[in-house]
Amino acid sequence: xxMPVSQMWTNYLNxxxxxxxxxxxxxxxxxxxxxxxxxxxxxxDFMWFTGSVWATLFYGYGxxxxxxxxxxxxxxxxxxxxxxxxxxxxxSLNPIALINTLSHISVAIPRLC
Numbered sequence: 001x002x003m004p005v006s007q008m009w010t011n012y013l014n015x016x017x018x019x020x021x022x023x024x025x026x027x028x029x030x031x032x033x034x035x036x037x038x039x040x041x042x043x044x045d046f047m048w049f050t051g052s053v054w055a056t057l058f059y060g061y062g063x064x065x066x067x068x069x070x071x072x073x074x075x076x077x078x079x080x081x082x083x084x085x086x087x088x089x090x091x092s093l094n095p096i097a098l099i100n101t102l103s104h105i106s107v108a109i110p111r112l113c
Contacts, residue, residue: 001051004059011066018066023073027081030060034085037092061085 011018033055040049061081068078 001054004055004062007059008062008066011063011070015070018070018072021063021067021072023064023067023077026060026063026067030056030064030081030085033060034088034092037089041092056085 011021033052036048036052037056040046040052064073064078064081067073068075
């Protein structure tokens with residue numbers, strides 16, 4: 001859980017280490033953890049939700065922000081990651097989206113059986 005904090009602290013102390021950090025791996029980390037937000041809300045698991053939010057914001061987006069502020073990634077990459085994250089969080093916290101997810105699951109499960 002504390003790995004994002006130590007990564008950002010290391011980046012702060014030695015910004016040259018950021019040049020070896022892949023922006024796409026941070027984007028994948030942000031996306032992977034962000035995809036778990038609706039599931040955590042759906043099953044009402046507070047610990048899973050907390051972990052997903054923490055990793056999405058601090059590990060993924062926090063390191064992308066560090067990369068941007070040190071001029072390692074472009075403004076377009078940073079803005080697209082920001083807009084994507086805000087849109088996904090808005091979608092995930094929308095109760096109607098969760099109801100739609102439940103309806104898609106209930107329709108898909110009988111097809112599998």
